[in-house]
Amino acid sequence: MCGITGMYMKKGFADRKQLVESARTLSHRGPDHTDSYIDGPFGMAHTRLSIIDLSGGDQPLFARNGELVLIANGEIYNFIELRRDLEQLGHRFSTQSDSEVILHAYMAYGKDFLQTLNGMFAFALYDKTNQRLILARDRLGIKPLFLAQLTNGVAFASEFKALMRFFDSAPEIDPAGLVEYLQNQFCSERKTILKGCERLLPGEAVCIEKGTLRERWQYWSPLTVEPEAMDGPEAHETFDRLMETVMHEHMRSDVPFGLFLSGGVDSSILLALLCRFKDEPIRTFSVGFSGTTLTSELPQAEKLARHFGSRHTSIRPDAEAIFNCLPYSVWAADELMRDYASLPTALLAEAAGKELKVVFSGEGGDEVFAGYRRYRTSRLERWFKGVTAPGTGGFRTRGALRGRWPHRLLKPDLLPFVTAARTPFVNAWKATPSDWSDLQRMQYVDLVTALPDNLLVKLDRMLMGWSLEGRVPFLDHRVVEFGLGLPDHLKVSGNQGKSFLRHWAAKHLPAGHLGGPKRGFYVPIREWTTGRYLTTLADVLPRHPAIRNWFRTEGVKELLAKCPSSVPATRLVWALLQFVIWYQLFIVGHGQRPPVKADPLEVIAGG
Amino acid sequence: MPRQSDSVVAIFVATSGHSGVDRLVQHLVPAISRRGYPVDVLKILGHGPHFEELPRGVRLIELETRHVYASFPALVRYLKRCRPAVMMTDKDRVNRTAILARAWSRAATRLVVSSGTTISIDLAHRGPFERLLQRSSMGKLYRLADNIIVPSRGVAEDMAAYTGLPIGRIEVVLCPVVPEALFNQPQPRPDHPWFQPGEPPVILGVGELGPRKDFTTLVRAFAIVRKQRPCRLVIIGRGKLHDELITLANELGVNRDVDLTGFKPTPYRFMAHAAVLAFTSLWEGNPFVLPEALAVGTPVVATDCPSGPREVLQNGRYGHLVAVGDVKALAESILKTLQAPLSADTLREAARPYAIECSTTAYLKAMGLDPREPPAVSFQKEKSNMWP
Numbered sequence: 001m002c003g004i005t006g007m008y009m010k011k012g013f014a015d016r017k018q019l020v021e022s023a024r025t026l027s028h029r030g031p032d033h034t035d036s037y038i039d040g041p042f043g044m045a046h047t048r049l050s051i052i053d054l055s056g057g058d059q060p061l062f063a064r065n066g067e068l069v070l071i072a073n074g075e076i077y078n079f080i081e082l083r084r085d086l087e088q089l090g091h092r093f094s095t096q097s098d099s100e101v102i103l104h105a106y107m108a109y110g111k112d113f114l115q116t117l118n119g120m121f122a123f124a125l126y127d128k129t130n131q132r133l134i135l136a137r138d139r140l141g142i143k144p145l146f147l148a149q150l151t152n153g154v155a156f157a158s159e160f161k162a163l164m165r166f167f168d169s170a171p172e173i174d175p176a177g178l179v180e181y182l183q184n185q186f187c188s189e190r191k192t193i194l195k196g197c198e199r200l201l202p203g204e205a206v207c208i209e210k211g212t213l214r215e216r217w218q219y220w221s222p223l224t225v226e227p228e229a230m231d232g233p234e235a236h237e238t239f240d241r242l243m244e245t246v247m248h249e250h251m252r253s254d255v256p257f258g259l260f261l262s263g264g265v266d267s268s269i270l271l272a273l274l275c276r277f278k279d280e281p282i283r284t285f286s287v288g289f290s291g292t293t294l295t296s297e298l299p300q301a302e303k304l305a306r307h308f309g310s311r312h313t314s315i316r317p318d319a320e321a322i323f324n325c326l327p328y329s330v331w332a333a334d335e336l337m338r339d340y341a342s343l344p345t346a347l348l349a350e351a352a353g354k355e356l357k358v359v360f361s362g363e364g365g366d367e368v369f370a371g372y373r374r375y376r377t378s379r380l381e382r383w384f385k386g387v388t389a390p391g392t393g394g395f396r397t398r399g400a401l402r403g404r405w406p407h408r409l410l411k412p413d414l415l416p417f418v419t420a421a422r423t424p425f426v427n428a429w430k431a432t433p434s435d436w437s438d439l440q441r442m443q444y445v446d447l448v449t450a451l452p453d454n455l456l457v458k459l460d461r462m463l464m465g466w467s468l469e470g471r472v473p474f475l476d477h478r479v480v481e482f483g484l485g486l487p488d489h490l491k492v493s494g495n496q497g498k499s500f501l502r503h504w505a506a507k508h509l510p511a512g513h514l515g516g517p518k519r520g521f522y523v524p525i526r527e528w529t530t531g532r533y534l535t536t537l538a539d540v541l542p543r544h545p546a547i548r549n550w551f552r553t554e555g556v557k558e559l560l561a562k563c564p565s566s567v568p569a570t571r572l573v574w575a576l577l578q579f580v581i582w583y584q585l586f587i588v589g590h591g592q593r594p595p596v597k598a599d600p601l602e603v604i605a606g607g
Numbered sequence: 608m609p610r611q612s613d614s615v616v617a618i619f620v621a622t623s624g625h626s627g628v629d630r631l632v633q634h635l636v637p638a639i640s641r642r643g644y645p646v647d648v649l650k651i652l653g654h655g656p657h658f659e660e661l662p663r664g665v666r667l668i669e670l671e672t673r674h675v676y677a678s679f680p681a682l683v684r685y686l687k688r689c690r691p692a693v694m695m696t697d698k699d700r701v702n703r704t705a706i707l708a709r710a711w712s713r714a715a716t717r718l719v720v721s722s723g724t725t726i727s728i729d730l731a732h733r734g735p736f737e738r739l740l741q742r743s744s745m746g747k748l749y750r751l752a753d754n755i756i757v758p759s760r761g762v763a764e765d766m767a768a769y770t771g772l773p774i775g776r777i778e779v780v781l782c783p784v785v786p787e788a789l790f791n792q793p794q795p796r797p798d799h800p801w802f803q804p805g806e807p808p809v810i811l812g813v814g815e816l817g818p819r820k821d822f823t824t825l826v827r828a829f830a831i832v833r834k835q836r837p838c839r840l841v842i843i844g845r846g847k848l849h850d851e852l853i854t855l856a857n858e859l860g861v862n863r864d865v866d867l868t869g870f871k872p873t874p875y876r877f878m879a880h881a882a883v884l885a886f887t888s889l890w891e892g893n894p895f896v897l898p899e900a901l902a903v904g905t906p907v908v909a910t911d912c913p914s915g916p917r918e919v920l921q922n923g924r925y926g927h928l929v930a931v932g933d934v935k936a937l938a939e940s941i942l943k944t945l946q947a948p949l950s951a952d953t954l955r956e957a958a959r960p961y962a963i964e965c966s967t968t969a970y971l972k973a974m975g976l977d978p979r980e981p982p983a984v985s986f987q988k989e990k991s992n993m994w995p
Contacts, residue, residue: 224870
């Protein structure tokens with residue numbers, strides 16, 4: 001788990017100082033070691049969080065007498081099997097690092113090498129002989145990678161803050177990205193909020209030669225999955241074997257690991273499996289909010305922890321502690337993304353990061369096994385929604401800006417992008433094969449939009465913000481292929497989602513544990529959009545330059561006035577608050593790191 | 608714009624976009640271009656071939672019509688204007704149109720028509736009018752072409768017998784199937800659990816799950832083999848018979864050892880790590896998977912169907928041949944092959960004539976052109992997904 005950054009110039013020489021500065025902004029992703037490599041117009045740097053081969057795995061890694069150079073972020077979980085195959089072909093390795101298999105797979109298998117790598121990764125492989133740079137991102141987009149095609153070459157980095165160092169002008173907002181963020185909570189496809197910065201798609205690789213992007217290709221896509229006609233017992237048996245392999249590979253680590261335990265289905269299963277395959281007690285962490293009226297999942301998680309004998313920590317922050325986490329979590333998230341659950345994840349990461357380098361987390365279970373309520377809407381409801389917003393079968397039809405709000409709130413520069421904000425969902429829906437069910441289509445839309453661009457941004461960036469690696473076995477691509485291909489009737493039964501996983505897990509978990517509905521993290525947002533907080537916000541927010549540039553002051557004031565009583569208004573105010581913090585940290589501060597705990601209102605008042 | 612060179616090779620086909628002819632053209636066009644001949648690929652709207660990246664020296668010329676016959680005027684114009692040295696065409700309707708267009712244009716272009724299917728069997732499944740039309744166009748019109756090329760001896764003999772063309776007018780030219788890198792570059796292990804080390808051997812079938820590939824015979828034969836020894840069957844491909852094959856595997860009690868994986872864009876790796884490739888087609892013209900499996904060093908067992916497998920396997924020297932639909936013989940051959948496979952190097956020899964460069968030389972000779980020396984390091988560029 002690390003940070004990578006680099007620049008391939010069309011002419012001239014790579015600038016070591018610029019490279020070092022860029023790497024410095026990624027020190028949270030890799031506090032253990034930093035190094036760089038320069039070859040004429042090409043340069044790259046790596047910050048390392050050491051997890052496998054602690055003493056010998058520093059990067060860059062080299063092969064073919066120094067002609068191939070690699071920096072990588074992430075884990076190649078099947079490195080042992082792959083290394084065995086490669087050694088049989090005569091390859092000799094110089095470290096015990098999992099990343100070294102990337103170099104040898106490239107030498108052995110040519111362009112097909114990406115398909116041999118199981119894991120979560122983003123890497124840059126420089127082939128000096130052919131003056132070719134290959135950038136690739138894992139299949140599901142667990143690890144981030146951005147690139148910018150600049151006038152003097154192509155730059156790449158794990159995060160915006162590092163990429164910005166290569167820009168020849170001040171960073172700017174992309175208005176289409178901003179509207180997509182407001183509408184959908186996140187930006188999808190290649191587009192980002194930062195002008196000129198594009199995202200490598202999950203399962204995508206690019207080839208850059210002499211500072212110019214020559215080729216892009218998708219080496220994996222869920223679209224090749226075919227519906228499987230299997231019955232319950234057969235599916236259970238197949239999944240037994242699959243999960244055993246996946247957990248076996250995911251548990252490879254030279255440092256101890258823990259688990260984020262929410263008490264829900266996915267993390268409970270992970271706890272059961274980790275305990276089954278590991279002799280020592282597992283370290284678990286949960287978070288819940290004191291003083292809130294809604295049911296917290298803490299007691300459920302604590303009960304489960306007792307059952308499995310895990311060494312458990314429950315975190316109970318008060319409202320102010322959570323709120324003061326916001327500026328740092330916006331900085332850590334890097335991409336502008338509105339997900340309340342970032343805050344509890346950040347608090348868990350902070351606690352776990354003090355003693356561990358690796359934690360497991362249940363992300364992906366809901367997408368892969370159809371757990372969300374939004375997958376269980378009636379045909380009639382979806383038909384109706386599909387009439388009002390065509391192109392996605394009635395799924396993901398409404399953005400946060402509804403009715404007259406776009407015209408009230410947005411300045412004319414942003415208005416043309418409002419309709420286009422649904423495009424990523426429409427494109428994803430249209431790409432699905434004709435023999436897929438609507439449920440599979442909905443899962444696919446989430447797998448290529450909300451999962452990589454929201455859920456995994458939250459997981460990777462919140463954890464890396466505290467130098468912690470997150471492992472997500474439910475997002476192993478074989479599990480994703482299995483879940484997507486399962487017959488609908490096994491995934492959803494009656495009004496219950498994820499029914500396959502629940503049935504399968506019953507033998508691993510205490511009786512009665514899986515009966516409850518999906519709860520998710522409750523985050524007391526309403527407390528910060530009323531009373532004292534709201535009064536200050538109403539004063540500061542409309543005057544902030546970021547708001548004045550893009551939004552109508554009257555509209556913002558109207559929105560703030562509606563705030564205490566309206567949930568949609570609260571959501572939008574929160575989105576604006578995050579935008580202003582992000583603007584302050586990234587556009588004004590060029591990625592400047594705020595204190596770990598800071599009052600958000602003071603941060604934006606600084607603008 | 609007309610090209611200056613008098614050695615332009617024009618290729619005119621109208622394909623589905625994912626057929627054997629598509630792959631043939633995708634392999635052949637860059638290879639001809641690498642020998643220094645400019646190539647014009649003439650296209651009908653809505654049809655293949657498609658090129659991910661157009662090789663240097665190759666032009667795509669859209670004939671701006673959706674139907675082959677309707678392309679006649681555009682084709683005449685092209686021939687008059689560009690005067691290519693050679694035009695090669697494939698499939699009867701295209702061949703017919705090209706023969707008439709060449710005559711109408713009075714161009715001096717040499718015309719080479721080709722046909723890849725065992726025509727008597729193919730036409731047995733068509734209506735009487737289509738049968739009459741194709742039979743007579745092949746028998747009469749094809750004589751006006753400068754050369755007629757087919758991919759196997761069996762196809763040539765069938766064509767001569769069925770259409771009345773003299774066998775001496777038909778030339779056998781093996782297809783450009785195998786990229787050089789397939790011989791040299793190891794194939795990564797698929798991440799399918801059955802292909803991992805220590806697992807029982809996998810018998811592999813590759814192709815559309817339709818009647819022509821006759822995978823029901825393969826599943827039945829597998830059930831017999833499975834009684835004798837632990838092994839598994841994987842079939843790559845999609846098609847209408849998917850459910851029927853699953854039901855059959857259930858009935859035979861081998862469903863736990865049979866996996867229909869669906870379409871895989873890169874089947875080479877599955878071929879390379881399978882113990883044996885079983886080929887059960889009822890009839891064929893271009894059995895691409897056989898040379899491909901041989902090139903990655905995997906033994907094959909094939910039906911002796913018309914036409915192709917007997918020639919690829921050189922009368923059984925490089926793999927067992929069994930009668931079409933003979934379940935028992937197929938099972939026995941699979942067992943024998945699992946017990947005593949030929950060495951990978953021996954199997955690769957059999958695939959050599961189907962190497963792209965080797966076949967390109969034969970194609971250029973059949974077009975009446977100097978084949979020229981193949982470029983020394985051409986395999987790196989031969990197929991774009993094969994670097995470094």
